[in-house]
Amino acid sequence: MQLVQHSRVWLGVVMDRTLQTTAVQGVFLSLLLASLILLLATHNWIITLMAVLAIGGIVCSFIGFIVTIGWTLGIIESIAITVLVGLSVDFVAHLAISYNKSHFTTRLGRVRTAMLELGVSVASAALTTIAAASLLMAAQVTFFSIFGTFILLAILFSALYAFLFFVALVLWLGPQNDQGDLLALWRSFSD
Numbered sequence: 336m337q338l339v340q341h342s343r344v345w346l347g348v349v350m351d352r353t354l355q356t357t358a359v360q361g362v363f364l365s366l367l368l369a370s371l372i373l374l375l376a377t378h379n380w381i382i383t384l385m386a387v388l389a390i391g392g393i394v395c396s397f398i399g400f401i402v403t404i405g406w407t408l409g410i411i412e413s414i415a416i417t418v419l420v421g422l423s424v425d426f427v428a429h430l431a432i433s434y435n436k437s438h439f440t441t442r443l444g445r446v447r448t449a450m451l452e453l454g455v456s457v458a459s460a461a462l463t464t465i466a467a468a469s470l471l472m473a474a475q476v477t478f479f480s481i482f483g484t485f486i487l488l489a490i491l492f493s494a495l496y497a498f499l500f501f502v503a504l505v506l507w508l509g510p511q512n513d514q515g516d517l518l519a520l521w522r523s524f525s526d
Contacts, residue, residue: 354413361417362394369424374517376428377435381515385508386424386431389501393423393492400488411478415485422489426457426497434505442509446502454498461494 369390373383397419406412430449437448468490471483513519 351408354408354410358408358413358416361413362420365417365420366390366394369420369428373424373428373431376432378517379435379510379515380517381508381510382431382435382505385501385504386427389427389496389504390420390423392500393427393489393496394419396492396496397423397488400492411481412485415482419485419489422486423493423496426461426493427501429453429457430497430501431505434509440512442506442511445509445511446506450502457497458494461490464490 366387370383370387373386374380377383394416398416401412408416430453433449433453434445437445439445439448465487468483468487471479472487474480474483510516
């Protein structure tokens with residue numbers, strides 16, 4: 336005779352574990368994909384590492400904040416956490432690529448280029464997205480309200496990490512000249 340345990344509580348435990356597992360897997364797979372795309376876009380492993388560090392900080396801060404405000408991990412939140420990396424990569428990626436493509440060789444010159452070329456555009460994108468998310472937060476439908484809060488927090492953390500953390504990090508440790516440039520490394524081996 337085989338005993339089978341069946342309870343609504345048990346199904347809830349299994350669902351919670353599945354949501355947690357898929358959210359974590361989604362974040363790690365998204366971070367891996369984002370790092371590969373950033374590496375292809377910049378050809379610089381140092382910039383890629385710094386950008387992924389910033390994106391990881393955005394994800395950790397977001398998750399910490401939603402736990403603090405009392406959100407529990409449901410289906411909507413699990414999907415939102417998986418999508419979070421995709422929303423988080425945008426601002427950091429723009430600044431990273433602009434820093435990397437600058438004709439200057441010093442950190443300060445490259446940061447100035449990135450901020451002058453894309454700083455206003457990135458800040459404007461953040462502000463308009465936050466304004467749109469604020470309107471969603473006022474919706475009567477729970478999904479739209481949660482989704483608006485998610486977008487607002489994701490964009491807010493993304494902008495803060497892009498402008499404060501990432502810019503400070505590349506000013507402090509960012510590559511100069513050809514440091515970390517995979518194409519320059521390839522050329523040095525082929526010569």
